[in-house]
Amino acid sequence: MLEHKICCIIGHPVAHSLSPIMHNTAYKALGLNYIFLPFDVTDLKSAVTSIKNLGIVGCAVTVPHKIKVMKYLDKIDETAKKIGAVNTIINLKGTLTGLNTDWSGALDALKEKTELAGKNVALIGAGGAARAIAYGLKQEAAYVTVFNRNKGHGKELVKDLHLDSYIPLKESTKLDGFDIVINAISVGLESRQSPLTKKSLNQKQVVFDIVYFPRMTRFLKAAKEVGCSIITGDRMLLHCVKRQFELFTGKRIPVEILEDAIC
Ligand SMILES: NC(=O)c1ccc[n+]([C@@H]2O[C@H](COP(=O)([O-])OP(=O)(O)OC[C@H]3O[C@@H](n4cnc5c(N)ncnc54)[C@H](OP(=O)(O)O)[C@@H]3O)[C@@H](O)[C@H]2O)c1
Numbered sequence: 001m002l003e004h005k006i007c008c009i010i011g012h013p014v015a016h017s018l019s020p021i022m023h024n025t026a027y028k029a030l031g032l033n034y035i036f037l038p039f040d041v042t043d044l045k046s047a048v049t050s051i052k053n054l055g056i057v058g059c060a061v062t063v064p065h066k067i068k069v070m071k072y073l074d075k076i077d078e079t080a081k082k083i084g085a086v087n088t089i090i091n092l093k094g095t096l097t098g099l100n101t102d103w104s105g106a107l108d109a110l111k112e113k114t115e116l117a118g119k120n121v122a123l124i125g126a127g128g129a130a131r132a133i134a135y136g137l138k139q140e141a142a143y144v145t146v147f148n149r150n151k152g153h154g155k156e157l158v159k160d161l162h163l164d165s166y167i168p169l170k171e172s173t174k175l176d177g178f179d180i181v182i183n184a185i186s187v188g189l190e191s192r193q194s195p196l197t198k199k200s201l202n203q204k205q206v207v208f209d210i211v212y213f214p215r216m217t218r219f220l221k222a223a224k225e226v227g228c229s230i231i232t233g234d235r236m237l238l239h240c241v242k243r244q245f246e247l248f249t250g251k252r253i254p255v256e257i258l259e260d261a262i263c
Contacts, residue, residue: 005034006054007248010041011062012068016213018262019060022241025261026253034249041065048072052094058248061088063186066128073098076214083135084160085128088244099247102132105240106182106210107140113231114142114180114206122175123163124152124196125184127219129210133184134161142180147172149185175200181228183209183219197223204229210236234262 009019014039023036035056041047044065049072051059061069066085070076073089075097080086086098106129110116119142123130126148134157137144148154154166156237175181181201196219201207207223212233220230234257238258245253 005032006056007034007036007058007060008039008043008051008056009036009062010039010065011058014038014040014041014062018022018212018237019063019241019244021172022238022258022261023144023245023248026089026241026257027214027249028251029257030251030253032249032251044068045072048089048096051089051091051096055091057091058244059091060244061087068096072096074142075154079103079135082129082161083132085131087128087132087240090247100132101243101247102129102236103235104243105238106133106208107136108239109231109235110180110206110208110234113229115182116142119143119179120177121145121180121182122147122172122178123182123184124148124169124172126150126157127184127186128186131157131161133210133223134163134180138162145178152211172196173179173200175205176202178205180206180208181223182207183211183217186211198226199221200256201226201228205229206231208236209233210239238262247256 020036020038030076073096077099080098080100083100087102088099090097097227121142121144137223145165146154147167147169158166205228207228208231209217209220210233213230223230
C-alpha cells in the first residue's frame with residue numbers, strides 16, 4: 001500500500017474551515033496519495049514541533065496563529081517577513097519554512113472585479129490577513145487607509161508597509177472617498193455582527209468581506225442592498241488554497257475543481 005502524505009490546517013477555531021474539503025477534493029481529482037486534516041490548536045509550539053515529528057509535509061495556518069507561529073519556524077520567506085504573517089508552512093526534510101499566500105489570494109479575488117492601481121482603499125483591520133492584503137495592494141500601487149480598533153496595531157501596520165494613513169475603527173461611519181472597502185477583521189466569524197452599516201457605503205464602491213463563514217455576511221448583505229459590487233471571502237480562500245496546493249504537491253489544480261468542492 002502507498003504511504004499517504006499528510007497536510008493539515010492549524011487554527012482555533014478550525015471546524016468552520018473549508019480548506020480540508022477543498023484540498024481533499026483536489027487530491028482526489030488528481031489521484032494523489034495525500035490527505036488533509038483540520039487540527040484545533042491552542043498549544044501552538046507543540047503543534048509546530050508535531051509537524052516535524054509526524055512528517056506532515058504542508059500546513060495551512062489560520063486565526064489566531066498567523067503572527068505568533070513565525071517564532072517557531074526554521075525559515076521565513078522574504079514576502080512573509082515583510083508582511084509579518086505566515087499562513088502556509090512547508091516541511092522540507094525537517095526544515096519548516098513559513099510562507100504567505102493570503103496576499104496573492106486576496107489580489108486574485110479583487111482582480112476578478114476591479115482594477116487596483118491608483119484606487120483608494122479602506123482596509124478594515126490590522127491583523128495577519130489585513131497585513132497580507134495591504135502588502136498586495138501596495139504592489140499594485142493602490143492607496144491604503146487602515147481602520148482598526150487597536151490604535152497601536154493600526155499605526156504599526158501603516159508604518160511597516162508604508163501605507164497612507166490610520167483612522168480609528170469607530171470613525172469608519174462614512175467611507176465616501178474610497179473606491180474599495182475591505183473587511184479584514186474577525187467580526188462576522190460565527191457572529192451576526194457587522195463592522196459597518198449601509199450608511200457607511202455608496203453604490204460606486206467595490207466591497208470585499210474576507211470573512212467567509214457565513215458566505216454572505218451581514219456586511220456584504222448591507223453592501224448588496226446599497227448596490228455595491230461585492231466580493232465574497234471564499235474567492236480569496238479559493239485562490240489561497242490553489243497556491244497552497246501547488247506548494248504542497250508541486251502540481252497545479254484548476255480553480256473550478258476547488259469551486260465545485262464548496263458549492
Ligand atoms: N477569505 C480568506 O481566505 C481569509 C484569509 C485569512 C483570514 N480570513 C478571515 O479574516 C479574519 C481576520 O483574520 P486574521 O488572520 O487577520 O486575524 P487576526 O490576526 O487575529 O486579526 C484580527 C483583526 O480583527 C480585529 N478584531 C477582532 N475582534 C474585533 C472586534 N470585536 N471589534 C473590532 N475589531 C476586532 C483585530 O483588531 P485589534 O487589532 O483591535 O485587536 C484585528 O484587526 C478572520 O475572520 C479570518 O477567518 C479569511
